[in-house]
Amino acid sequence: MKNRICPNCGVILDEGLEICPLCKTSPEKAAGKEDEVYASDILHLSEKKSRIQAWELSAIIAFSANLICIIVDMVILKGFSWSLYAVTAITGLWLFITSFAFFLKRPVLLGTSLVVTTLSMLIIFDLLSPPVNWFVGIGLPVSVSFWILFAIYLLILRRLKLKGFNILAYAFIELSVFCIIIDLFSDLALKNSIVIDWSAITAATLVPTAGVLFFMHYRMKRGKDLGSFFHV
Amino acid sequence: MKGKNTELENKGWMSLDNAAKIFPPIISKSLSSVFRIGSVLSEPVKISALNRAVEETCQRFPYYLTSLHRGFFWYYLEYDKDIKPSVVVEDSRPCVAFPAKKGNYVLFRVVVFRNMLSVEFLHILTDGGGALEFFRTLLVTYLRNCGYDIPYSEGIIDPSSPVENSETEDSYSKYFRKEVPFPPKLENAWHLPFEITEKEHLGIIQAEVSVIDLKNISKENNVTITEYLASVYLFVLQEIWKSEKRKDKHILRLEIPINMRRSYPSKTMRNFSLFVLPELDLRLGFFTFEEILKHVHNYMQIQTDKKLLSKVIARNVKPERNIFIRTAPIFIKDLVLSVAFRKHGVTKYSGVLTNVGIASMPLEARKHIDNICMLPPPPVHNLKVSCGALSFNDRLCISFANKTLNTELEREFFSFLTGKGLKVRILKNIWDEK
Numbered sequence: 163m164k165n166r167i168c169p170n171c172g173v174i175l176d177e178g179l180e181i182c183p184l185c186k187t188s189p190e191k192a193a194g195k196e197d198e199v200y201a202s203d204i205l206h207l208s209e210k211k212s213r214i215q216a217w218e219l220s221a222i223i224a225f226s227a228n229l230i231c232i233i234v235d236m237v238i239l240k241g242f243s244w245s246l247y248a249v250t251a252i253t254g255l256w257l258f259i260t261s262f263a264f265f266l267k268r269p270v271l272l273g274t275s276l277v278v279t280t281l282s283m284l285i286i287f288d289l290l291s292p293p294v295n296w297f298v299g300i301g302l303p304v305s306v307s308f309w310i311l312f313a314i315y316l317l318i319l320r321r322l323k324l325k326g327f328n329i330l331a332y333a334f335i336e337l338s339v340f341c342i343i344i345d346l347f348s349d350l351a352l353k354n355s356i357v358i359d360w361s362a363i364t365a366a367t368l369v370p371t372a373g374v375l376f377f378m379h380y381r382m383k384r385g386k387d388l389g390s391f392f393h394v
Numbered sequence: 395m396k397g398k399n400t401e402l403e404n405k406g407w408m409s410l411d412n413a414a415k416i417f418p419p420i421i422s423k424s425l426s427s428v429f430r431i432g433s434v435l436s437e438p439v440k441i442s443a444l445n446r447a448v449e450e451t452c453q454r455f456p457y458y459l460t461s462l463h464r465g466f467f468w469y470y471l472e473y474d475k476d477i478k479p480s481v482v483v484e485d486s487r488p489c490v491a492f493p494a495k496k497g498n499y500v501l502f503r504v505v506v507f508r509n510m511l512s513v514e515f516l517h518i519l520t521d522g523g524g525a526l527e528f529f530r531t532l533l534v535t536y537l538r539n540c541g542y543d544i545p546y547s548e549g550i551i552d553p554s555s556p557v558e559n560s561e562t563e564d565s566y567s568k569y570f571r572k573e574v575p576f577p578p579k580l581e582n583a584w585h586l587p588f589e590i591t592e593k594e595h596l597g598i599i600q601a602e603v604s605v606i607d608l609k610n611i612s613k614e615n616n617v618t619i620t621e622y623l624a625s626v627y628l629f630v631l632q633e634i635w636k637s638e639k640r641k642d643k644h645i646l647r648l649e650i651p652i653n654m655r656r657s658y659p660s661k662t663m664r665n666f667s668l669f670v671l672p673e674l675d676l677r678l679g680f681f682t683f684e685e686i687l688k689h690v691h692n693y694m695q696i697q698t699d700k701k702l703l704s705k706v707i708a709r710n711v712k713p714e715r716n717i718f719i720r721t722a723p724i725f726i727k728d729l730v731l732s733v734a735f736r737k738h739g740v741t742k743y744s745g746v747l748t749n750v751g752i753a754s755m756p757l758e759a760r761k762h763i764d765n766i767c768m769l770p771p772p773p774v775h776n777l778k779v780s781c782g783a784l785s786f787n788d789r790l791c792i793s794f795a796n797k798t799l800n801t802e803l804e805r806e807f808f809s810f811l812t813g814k815g816l817k818v819r820i821l822k823n824i825w826d827e828k
Contacts, residue, residue, distance in 0.1 A: 167438055168441075170483070171483045171506065171507060171508070172438055172439075172507055172508030172509070173438050173439040173440065173441045173444075173506055173507075173508065174437070174438045174439065174440045174441070175440075175441060175442075179441070179442065182441070185483055323496065323497040323498065324497065324498070389407075390406070390407035390463070390465060390470050390472065391463075391465045391466055391470075392465060392466050392467065393409055393465060393467065393468060393470060394467050394468075394720045394721055
């Protein structure tokens with residue numbers, strides 16, 4: 163039986179162990195460190211390359227789809243009408259893909275580009291659909307609120323050590339807040355007064371549910387009883 | 395074979411013992427309170443055999459499969475049979491902090507590198523006595539998994555033996571008697587003048603001395619090995635004090651942990667040690683080494699008396715029984731304890747000397763083990779240097795952990811021993827390599 167020694171950790175690896183459980187590298191790779199560096203570089207390059215290739219493909223598809231919509235619109239209705247909505251939606255979708263392709267590991271840039279793309283799409287939709295001007299009154303505050311709440315939610319998820327019912331509970335609370343925001347801004351834009359009605363009912367249902375979920379989650383986490391938490 | 399579930403397994407949690415209660419509010423990256431018991435084996439560690447040994451040993455010591463949690467009034471340890479200790483490669487320095495307060499982290503780790511196998515424990519879980527028992531079982535189980543025929547003799551706990559509830563008891567509370575008075579308050583002690591220039595630095599110097607030679611020289615002076623080492627330590631502190639310009643404090647005091655299991659019939663595997671604090675008051679003049687030996691010996695003989703130790707137990711346990719303290723919310727306790735530690739924690743002593751004792755191993759295991767050493771927790775604040783000792787196979791391993799770049803204390807300490815005719819072998823330091 164031939165045992166190998168991990169050059170990183172210096173421990174003997176039993177027969178059949180291809181990777182050292184401590185440093186997670188194979189002894190062969192660790193022995194030729196130069197090779198390992200090049201290998202990982204190539205791996206990173208190929209990962210990035212394949213992402214760019216997918217993005218290029220999405221660009222071709224988006225461009226073709228836009229072109230088809232415009233041609234069909236022009237042939238059938240002799241001008242630009244519905245195709246403008248389609249082009250805006252397809253371009254927006256492609257910009258989302260672009261953001262993920264280039265800023266996947268840069269959360270701030272990714273978040274900013276997603277927000278800018280969403281707002282730009284909404285502005286264009288608003289301009290394409292006169293005479294109602296809904297972007298400033300409803301579209302802007304609601305979409306900005308959505309992204310802020312979404313960012314907070316992601317932050318909470320990242321910070322949670324133990325995930326379970328608490329994920330759902332946080333989502334319910336954020337949903338309640340989001341409903342109140344929609345209610346508030348739609349009232350302001352449409353009635354010019356604020357009456358929180360339907361969102362209050364939603365929140366009154368969701369928040370206690372979230373409370374129950376929190377209780378279940380943390381009680382389960384803490385063990386069989388709450389004696390540990392409150393022992394004097 | 396594992397018997398019926400222990401109280402801990404049924405209950406799912408346990409409160410911190412009296413000694414552990416101070417640690418949660420004060421532990422941090424720079425104050426890890428982590429100590430290590432480690433060995434150098436005759437051949438590189440076989441990782442599969444080790445992983446199996448860790449699993450088997452952990453089943454026998456379920457009270458170490460716990461994580462620290464913050465309750466409303468007190469911290470507590472939550473048991474989780476599925477929680478696993480980390481088996482990690484040696485870091486750039488030993489005894490790094492555990493993210494204990496961040497959730498479900500086991501408060502000990504197994505560290506390997508080449509021929510080195512160690513365990514590191516956060517003091518919340520246990521003291522040197524408990525950690526040594528765990529380590530001995532782990533080591534024998536590992537060697538058995540490597541195919542060697544080694545018995546669980548020399549008092550080593552067999553992983554298949556049943557777990558006793560008494561192993562998780564808070565012995566401080568058990569042996570506390572409320573009518574016992576407190577020991578007198580102490581003056582603040584002098585501290586080493588060395589400067590901490592690099593916050594992250596922890597210099598380790600380890601050396602081996604023959605136990606027989608040390609025993610002989612101690613016997614000639616009618617003292618124990620610990621008393622002899624403590625006397626050398628105090629003598630060296632006095633020499634450094636002499637050369638210092640600022641002499642506002644005159645008390646040189648050493649903190650020496652005492653394993654209380656030797657004084658009380660306790661089987662606990664959690665913390666059960668107290669400290670004795672031999673001192674030199676330099677206002678009385680300088681002491682010769684012989685005077686220090688006599689002084690330390692007499693002090694230790696008196697202070698390690700069970701009745702006097704019960705005074706220390708009373709001082710430590712009585713406050714936690716107070717109804718106002720018990721019902722104070724944890725954030726208030728955190729605040730008070732961290733302030734109290736800063737004010738009183740290490741102000742009372744100039745150095746620490748921990749002698750964990752003898753790591754007895756079966757004869758069949760000894761040829762596979764080159765040495766066993768103990769590393770004390772990295773020293774805190776103005777203490778700067780701490781010292782740990784452990785005997786194995788007729789060799790005493792003395793380890794110094796130093797937060798400064800000044801190694802005068804270690805140099806003087808070992809030079810003194812060589813000056814007395816003892817052979818001191820400085821061990822190769824793995825952390826300098828890294």
